[in-house]
Amino acid sequence: MTTITEVKPPTSGGGSKARASTRGERAVEPLIFEKSVPGQRAVDLPPLDVPQAELPDELLGAPVELPEVGQHDVMVHYTHLSNRNFSVDGNFYPLGSCTMKHNPRINEWAAALPGFASLHPLQDDTQIQGALRLLYEVRCFLEEISGLDEVSLQPAAGAHGEYTALKIIRAYFKDHGQPQRHLVLAPDNAHGTNPASCAMCGCDVVQVKTVHGHTDLDDLRRIINEHGADNVAAFMITNPNTAGLFDSKIAEAADIMHDAGAKLYLDGANMNAILGKTRPGDFGADIMHFNTHKTFSTPHGCGGPGAGPIAVRNELAPYLPIPQVVMADDGSFSLDRDRPKTIGKVRSFVGQFGVLVRCWAYISACGPEGLRNIAEKSVLSANYLAVRLRRVYEMPFFDPEHGRFCAHEFVTVPKRLLDKGVSLNDIAKRMIDYDVHPPTMHWPVHDCLMVEPTETESKRTLDRFVAVMLQIAQEIENDPASLAQAPTDAVISRADEVAAARNPQLVWDR
Amino acid sequence: MDYTQITSEQQAAMLDAIGVEDIDDLFSALPEQIRFGELLDLPPARSELELQRELADMAAHNHGPHDMVCFMGGGAYDHFYPVLIDQLISRGEFLTAYTPYQAEASQGSLQAFFEFQTQIARLTALDIANASMYEGATAVAEAVLMAVNSSGKRRVLAASTLNPDYLAVLRTYLDELPLELIELPAVEGRVTADAVRRQMDDDTAAVVVQSPNIWGLIEDWNGCFGAAHEKDKTAAIAVFNPMACALLKKPGECGADIAAGEGQPLGVPLSFGGPYIGLFAATKDFVRRMPGRLIGRTIDADGRPAYCLTLQTREQHIRGAKATSNICTNQGLLALRATMYMTVLGKEGLRETAQQCYHKAHYLAGRIAELDGYGMKFDGPFFNEFCVTCPKDVTEIIEAAKRRRILAGIAPHGRRMGRIGEPNDLLIAVTEKRTKHEMDALVDVLQEVGE
Ligand SMILES: Cc1ncc(COP(=O)(O)O)c(C=O)c1O
Numbered sequence: 001m002t003t004i005t006e007v008k009p010p011t012s013g014g015g016s017k018a019r020a021s022t023r024g025e026r027a028v029e030p031l032i033f034e035k036s037v038p039g040q041r042a043v044d045l046p047p048l049d050v051p052q053a054e055l056p057d058e059l060l061g062a063p064v065e066l067p068e069v070g071q072h073d074v075m076v077h078y079t080h081l082s083n084r085n086f087s088v089d090g091n092f093y094p095l096g097s098c099t100m101k102h103n104p105r106i107n108e109w110a111a112a113l114p115g116f117a118s119l120h121p122l123q124d125d126t127q128i129q130g131a132l133r134l135l136y137e138v139r140c141f142l143e144e145i146s147g148l149d150e151v152s153l154q155p156a157a158g159a160h161g162e163y164t165a166l167k168i169i170r171a172y173f174k175d176h177g178q179p180q181r182h183l184v185l186a187p188d189n190a191h192g193t194n195p196a197s198c199a200m201c202g203c204d205v206v207q208v209k210t211v212h213g214h215t216d217l218d219d220l221r222r223i224i225n226e227h228g229a230d231n232v233a234a235f236m237i238t239n240p241n242t243a244g245l246f247d248s249k250i251a252e253a254a255d256i257m258h259d260a261g262a263k264l265y266l267d268g269a270n271m272n273a274i275l276g277k278t279r280p281g282d283f284g285a286d287i288m289h290f291n292t293h294k295t296f297s298t299p300h301g302c303g304g305p306g307a308g309p310i311a312v313r314n315e316l317a318p319y320l321p322i323p324q325v326v327m328a329d330d331g332s333f334s335l336d337r338d339r340p341k342t343i344g345k346v347r348s349f350v351g352q353f354g355v356l357v358r359c360w361a362y363i364s365a366c367g368p369e370g371l372r373n374i375a376e377k378s379v380l381s382a383n384y385l386a387v388r389l390r391r392v393y394e395m396p397f398f399d400p401e402h403g404r405f406c407a408h409e410f411v412t413v414p415k416r417l418l419d420k421g422v423s424l425n426d427i428a429k430r431m432i433d434y435d436v437h438p439p440t441m442h443w444p445v446h447d448c449l450m451v452e453p454t455e456t457e458s459k460r461t462l463d464r465f466v467a468v469m470l471q472i473a474q475e476i477e478n479d480p481a482s483l484a485q486a487p488t489d490a491v492i493s494r495a496d497e498v499a500a501a502r503n504p505q506l507v508w509d510r
Numbered sequence: 511m512d513y514t515q516i517t518s519e520q521q522a523a524m525l526d527a528i529g530v531e532d533i534d535d536l537f538s539a540l541p542e543q544i545r546f547g548e549l550l551d552l553p554p555a556r557s558e559l560e561l562q563r564e565l566a567d568m569a570a571h572n573h574g575p576h577d578m579v580c581f582m583g584g585g586a587y588d589h590f591y592p593v594l595i596d597q598l599i600s601r602g603e604f605l606t607a608y609t610p611y612q613a614e615a616s617q618g619s620l621q622a623f624f625e626f627q628t629q630i631a632r633l634t635a636l637d638i639a640n641a642s643m644y645e646g647a648t649a650v651a652e653a654v655l656m657a658v659n660s661s662g663k664r665r666v667l668a669a670s671t672l673n674p675d676y677l678a679v680l681r682t683y684l685d686e687l688p689l690e691l692i693e694l695p696a697v698e699g700r701v702t703a704d705a706v707r708r709q710m711d712d713d714t715a716a717v718v719v720q721s722p723n724i725w726g727l728i729e730d731w732n733g734c735f736g737a738a739h740e741k742d743k744t745a746a747i748a749v750f751n752p753m754a755c756a757l758l759k760k761p762g763e764c765g766a767d768i769a770a771g772e773g774q775p776l777g778v779p780l781s782f783g784g785p786y787i788g789l790f791a792a793t794k795d796f797v798r799r800m801p802g803r804l805i806g807r808t809i810d811a812d813g814r815p816a817y818c819l820t821l822q823t824r825e826q827h828i829r830g831a832k833a834t835s836n837i838c839t840n841q842g843l844l845a846l847r848a849t850m851y852m853t854v855l856g857k858e859g860l861r862e863t864a865q866q867c868y869h870k871a872h873y874l875a876g877r878i879a880e881l882d883g884y885g886m887k888f889d890g891p892f893f894n895e896f897c898v899t900c901p902k903d904v905t906e907i908i909e910a911a912k913r914r915r916i917l918a919g920i921a922p923h924g925r926r927m928g929r930i931g932e933p934n935d936l937l938i939a940v941t942e943k944r945t946k947h948e949m950d951a952l953v954d955v956l957q958e959v960g961e
Contacts, residue, residue: 115569121783130571301843349783367555
């Protein structure tokens with residue numbers, strides 16, 4: 001077993017990207033509009049086989065100025081663009097809270113099967129029994145994994161799941177004569193979507209303090225007392241939390257909420273760390289969302305599509321959005337719209353079906369032992385990286401000597417390095433030169449990196465990452481100013497984001 | 511196969527480095543009472559070969575546009591897309607990247623999204639577009655919320671001829687907020703400028719009109735939006751079909767301030783309703799109010815063109831409860847798909863596609879209207895979808911067509927469509943994929959069943 005302890009500095013090449021090595025001489029990829037040649041086409045259509053109908057002038061619009069490019073140049077354009085991207089396939093991509101794990105290709109194959117990919121969303125249930133069965137099985141898988149009673153597969157992403165879940169909580173309380181419960185509590189390190197989803201539901205958010213990354217339960221009690229238990233709808237918490245820690249007091253938090261007559265909402269973004277090790281329903285969560293694009297390896301696709309299924313306890317189930325996929329006694333499947341207490345529809349049709357096919361394929365490949373192994377290996381990998389880096393990169397919440405391990409990710413605030421006069425951005429941009437995608441930055445605390453390696457990376461990759469991070473630290477020791485130039489080896493040098501925001505140019509106007 | 515790669519030997523070494531003996535030591539923060547001691551009750555792991563068999567078997571239990579002729583629409587359409595698109599979109603560099611937070615490591619997706627935004631702005635004849643919403647219905651709801659939040663007004667007028675799913679989602683999105691949703695009645699399947707005018711007041715934030723509407727009819731955007739603009743700061747929201755925009759008047763050509771719609775017609779597989787892509791465009795007045803990701807063109811440190819996420823202070827990760835929307839993960843890969851589709855089809859190809867949809871739909875409508883007992887439900891102009899009245903309950907007709915491997919259309923009276931029509935109505939959509947032969951076959955079925 002070899003351990004990588006050294007990495008070559010980036011200027012000596014290496015990495016898979018096609019690059020020009022001298023600053024300022026990098027190739028610029030022209031826009032597709034700049035490649036347009038009037039009259040060019042990449043594809044043709046069969047001739048019209050019916051007579052032309054009349055088309056009144058007043059209905060007719062001007063032609064749309066789309067690019068005109070031949071097929072080969074289209075191929076070249078997007079191939080070039082693809083070469084200008086980091087990806088899980090090409091790079092270590094330890095983006096914290098995003099679970100950038102390997103994306104098995106059988107999942108892609110499955111979603112593209114014509115018997116799935118071609119189905120029209122309004123077809124009769126009798127024609128689509130295979131698709132409904134698959135959805136029903138995903139529902140059952142997630143019910144079991146969550147330890148909760150009923151799952152809705154409809155939400156399009158995590159934030160949409162949050163929104164849907166909060167609507168359900170509100171509907172439940174209205175139905176139980178408590179419409180005044182409009183406060184949602186969330187830790188001060190909550191993901192931004194949590195408060196944003198509350199606002200869209202007309203709920204007010206109250207921040208709960210965290211101490212050493214953990215929710216301060218005294219503050220939680222204080223807030224409930226101060227605002228009146230009767231006004232509180234829910235507490236939204238992530239577990240493992242956004243500081244990368246298992247919340248050992250989660251069950252106590254659940255009790256506090258239940259005593260107040262309120263609900264515990266679990267943001268399931270970090271489910272990867274607890275698959276098969278503990279279940280939200282077992283630690284007191286009443287309702288939660290999953291992120292299939294994190295935990296269940298549906299590809300992130302440059303920012304979606306994901307899916308954000310939600311799971312609820314029985315008492316909340318009547319309010320789930322319609323339609324719901326159900327199985328009848330005779331083993332047939334259908335879409336049920338008879339839910340008088342439903343919150344209604346939260347999107348058109350039935351959900352991110354193609355994403356859920358991938359989710360089925362993934363869970364089925366892993367099986368129960370595999371899912372538990374995923375949690376263990378993701379936690380092992382994160383702790384291994386943390387232990388190897390913490391002498392140089394300080395970790396406020398990580399203290400293995402005292403039994404304080406991290407979950408599947410860890411947070412570092414590299415204060416000593418920053419004190420040498422570099423910015424966090426300098427460190428992140430330098431990582432790009434070493435072919436590593438920078439971790440999540442400035443969240444959950446300022447000036448931090450949140451590193452999530454996931455379970456699918458090899459030890460070799462983890463060791464190389466350690467070597468990269470230590471080398472960057474060494475560079476900072478030697479010549480901190482040099483990092484301001486980073487990245488020196490990417491397809492562009494540092495993008496001027498301030499200028500972009502000052503004078504936004506969102507479309508090509510030539 | 512769980513796709514992990516760490517061997518037990520490596521695991522032992524790693525645990526040793528961490529200073530613990532057992533992997534469960536790392537989970538010590540989970541109290542015993544909440545640990546899950548058993549195995550999850552899930553089917554056992556299967557090999558890829560077994561999964562291929564099972565999945566192929568489940569897929570084989572479905573019938574649909576892959577083995578039938580599809581005349582179904584209602585917000586999702588069976589358009590053609592070239593193989594090239596599947597090939598390009600499958601590249602791992604696109605498939606397995608995430609939101610382009612790090613500009614220097616994401617120029618490929620950023621530039622493609624910038625091109626997408628440009629194409630959508632041109633398609634809608636508006637100034638700006640974002641990098642995608644979840645799908646059509648939520649895009650419409652977010653458009654309304656943007657209009658409400660930027661005007662401070664509280665009444666929303668929505669055409670009753672919106673896709674029923676869009677109306678339903680709009681109801682869900684508005685009902686918890688101190689807002690009023692009013693549905694504009696239709697005359698002959700379309701809303702009128704007069705209906706808008708009757709409901710307009712100083713507190714009206716938005717007028718929402720979909721064209722082609724749920725009946726396939728082309729609405730009077732010009733008239734309705736003109737009526738909306740008689741009041742100050744009332745936003746005209748056009749709900750659009752991008753394929754129709756390639757041929758007919760675009761939202762911006764008819765006075766819309768905001769355009770929202772379902773992007774599925776742009777090369778996105780039907781895939782039983784998702785993943786699709788919400789399209790969102792607006793005039794530049796809304797630039798700091800837009801929901802979702804925006805990509806901007808800028809320069810790098812050497813002064814060369816570069817692309818990055820911009821105006822992020824609108825977004826949830828910075829603004830929290832005051833963000834313009836809660837959306838985070840959007841439909842990135844579908845935006846890439848749509849931009850590839852628009853590029854591959856190109857200026858002429860997309861217009862020709864839309865023309866074929868128009869001519870073919872009119873051919874079929876003409877033939878059906880000639881049949882005994884059949885007629886057009888409405889007289890208004892349509893694009894590629896239209897409603898016919900049948901001599902009997904349409905479920906019988908749909909069943910008969912199925913036996914000929916034809917998906918004849920949608921019953922607007924059905925539960926799934928919110929029971930908007932009559933039991934004898936049939937909503938038929940025609941794309942460029944349908945041949946004269948296939949359309950004639952549908953006409954034959956209708957004739958036989960109608961007798
Ligand atoms: C903790 C947490 N909650 C919620 C979300 C939102 O999920 P999505 O991006 O799928 O909407 C994320 C993901 O970015 C997250 O990390």
